[in-house]
Structures are given as C-alpha cells and as structure tokens.
Amino acid sequence: MPTFCLQTLRFPPFLRKISLLLLLGIVSGCDAGIDPDTAFAPACPHFDVPGSVADQLIYDGRGLDPAHRVSSARILAIQGDCRNGPRDEHKRPLTRVRLSLKLQLDRGPASQENLITVPYFVAILQDGKIIDKKMFTETLSLPNAVSSAQENTPLRLIDLPMGDNPQISPYSMEIGLQLTHDQVKYNRSHLRSVQFHEHVQ
Numbered sequence: 001m002p003t004f005c006l007q008t009l010r011f012p013p014f015l016r017k018i019s020l021l022l023l024l025g026i027v028s029g030c031d032a033g034i035d036p037d038t039a040f041a042p043a044c045p046h047f048d049v050p051g052s053v054a055d056q057l058i059y060d061g062r063g064l065d066p067a068h069r070v071s072s073a074r075i076l077a078i079q080g081d082c083r084n085g086p087r088d089e090h091k092r093p094l095t096r097v098r099l100s101l102k103l104q105l106d107r108g109p110a111s112q113e114n115l116i117t118v119p120y121f122v123a124i125l126q127d128g129k130i131i132d133k134k135m136f137t138e139t140l141s142l143p144n145a146v147s148s149a150q151e152n153t154p155l156r157l158i159d160l161p162m163g164d165n166p167q168i169s170p171y172s173m174e175i176g177l178q179l180t181h182d183q184v185k186y187n188r189s190h191l192r193s194v195q196f197h198e199h200v201q
C-alpha cells in the first residue's frame with residue numbers, strides 16, 4: 001500500500017523547535033507495514049503544501065503584535081496512504097486517498113476560549129490546473145492549563161479516477177490552511193518560508 005508523508009524542514013522564529021511525531025493508527029507513518037489486501041494499491045498523487053498557507057495567525061483586531069494574538073495554527077506534517085477505492089457510476093476504478101494533518105496549535109495572550117477553529121483545503125490538480133477543491137473545518141480544543149499542543153485532524157477520504165496506469169497518478173494535490181488575502185500577505189512578508197519534504201513508499 002503506497003504511503004506518504006510531508007514534513008516541515010524549517011519553522012518560523014516565533015515558534016519553539018518542534019519534534020515531528022508520526023501519526024497514530026491507520027496513518028501511523030511512512031514506514032507502516034504493507035496491508036496484504038492492498039499490496040497492489042495504486043500510486044499516490046504528488047503532494048505539496050505551499051509555504052504561504054501553512055500558518056494561520058488570528059488577532060483580536062486591535063493590532064498585529066504578539067500581545068493581540070488570539071491563536072496560531074501551523075501544519076507540521078501530512079500523512080496517509082492510497083488504496084483501491086470504490087468504482088464510480090461508470091464502473092471505473094477509483095484511487096482512495098486517505099490523509100490527515102498534524103497541526104501545532106498555540107493559544108495567544110488575547111485568547112478568551114479554549115477552542116481553535118482551523119479551516120483547510122485540499123486542491124486537486126491535473127496538468128498544473130485545479131480541477132477540484134475540497135474544504136474542511138476542524139474545531140480543536142486546548143485544555144485550560146495547556147497553551148500549546150500538537151493535534152491530528154480526523155482522517156479524510158478523497159476518491160480520484162485511477163487513470164490508465166495505476167502505478168502513475170495523473171494528479172497532484174496542494175494542501176493548506178484556508179486563509180484570507182490579508183493573512184496570506186502577512187505570512188509572505190513576516191514569516192520564514194516553510195519547506196516540506198515528501199516521502200512516498
């Protein structure tokens with residue numbers, strides 16, 4: 001079963017150094033064992049996380065200095081696998097992509113609640129053009145005594161047409177946090193560019 005993971009190589013200076021952990025369970029890492037039922041599963045698409053949409057910083061509207069920060073969320077890694085999916089309405093085989101995001105969550109000084117809402121997207125590309133875009137929103141909780149934590153999003157399933165050669169995926173995926181234009185502009189001008197490295201097995 002082809003598995004994949006993308007992990008960050010560098011972090012912006014305002015975050016402490018983070019040790020990247022493997023996801024648990026069915027997305028337990030790039031070195032997971034082969035499932036005999038999916039030993040001939042189709043190839044995974046190429047994955048990318050644009051650096052400008054890897055961070056979400058929320059402020060209270062009274063300024064952009066750290067004292068006014070409500071929360072921050074950052075993509076640390078994306079992991080999952082690809083396997084044979086169901087057939088579509090025309091009886092054509094599909095590739096089922098299963099993926100989950102590992103996030104770093106931080107509560108800021110201006111926060112007044114324990115919940116952090118993280119919207120994110122999965123854009124599906126073919127020949128460099130976006131042909132579909134999936135939107136998801138997760139609301140994650142930090143305990144009262146905790147200001148920083150790493151959380152995994154629930155597993156998401158995305159089915160793609162398999163193509164003529166199951167060992168070569170005709171698609172790629174871009175994954176990022178769904179941000180406003182101002183948030184993207186802020187990330188580009190204030191944060192160190194994040195680089196992700198992809199591992200596929």
